Amino acid sequence: MSESGGIHLVAHLVDPANPPSRKAPLVWAVGAAIPWLALVVAQVVWFVLDSGRAWLHVAAAVATVIGIVVFVVVVPIWRYRVHRWEISPQAVYTRSGWLVQERRIAPVSRVQTVDTYRGPLDRLFGLANVTVTTASSAGAVHIVALDSDVADRIVAQLTDIAAIGAEDAT
Structure with a gap:
């Protein structure tokens, strides 16, 4: 501790540098x-079955268009700008989120399992x-939307790296 009560950091922590795949925003969009399309279909059916109260249909359609623009256009681009990952011999470091952002650092010595997941999209x-599952109460670290060959390399x-320092991982 310094005289002013602050803590001196030994090393400066740099944001992780690696972005997800360039295809990530398209996949997220x-x-x-898909759920917005279901809502549009429901609104069309609602309009066909009950064409009265046009103001209510217009209000619902406007809200849906705003939701589509935000969640299908803006959020995927925003997420791509935020999501980053880095792996060093000491740690796995991720930054994720869009509205609420999270930074996670998991020491490699605490790594228990490394898994891949590929959904339909x-x-x-x-x-x-x-x-990356670790011995942490905060849960696993997720590196999302990577090209498959990059994920396999990771x-x-x-x-x-975990095999070299396999003394703990508990």
Whole structure:
């Protein structure tokens, strides 16, 4: 501690540098568009069955268009600008979110498992997600929307790093 009561940091922590795949915003947009499409269909059916109260239909349509613009256009671009990851011999470091942002640092010595997940849209676009489970009450660290070959390399890299320092991981 310094005389002013502050803590001196030994190393300056730099934001993680690696972004998700360039396809990530498109995958996130398509994933967000699916429920909005269902809402549009429901509103069309509602209008056909009850064409009275035009003001209510217009208000619902305007709210839906605003929701589509925000969640299908703005949020995927925003998420892409925020999401980052980095792997060093000492730690896995991620930054994620859009409205609420989270930074996670997981020491490699605490890594227990490394998994990949590929949902239907991920497979369609050739993406994968990596989950790094650690001995932490905060839960796993997720590196999302990676090109499949990058995800496979990360899994291999983390497995190699964790094997070198396999003394703890509890």
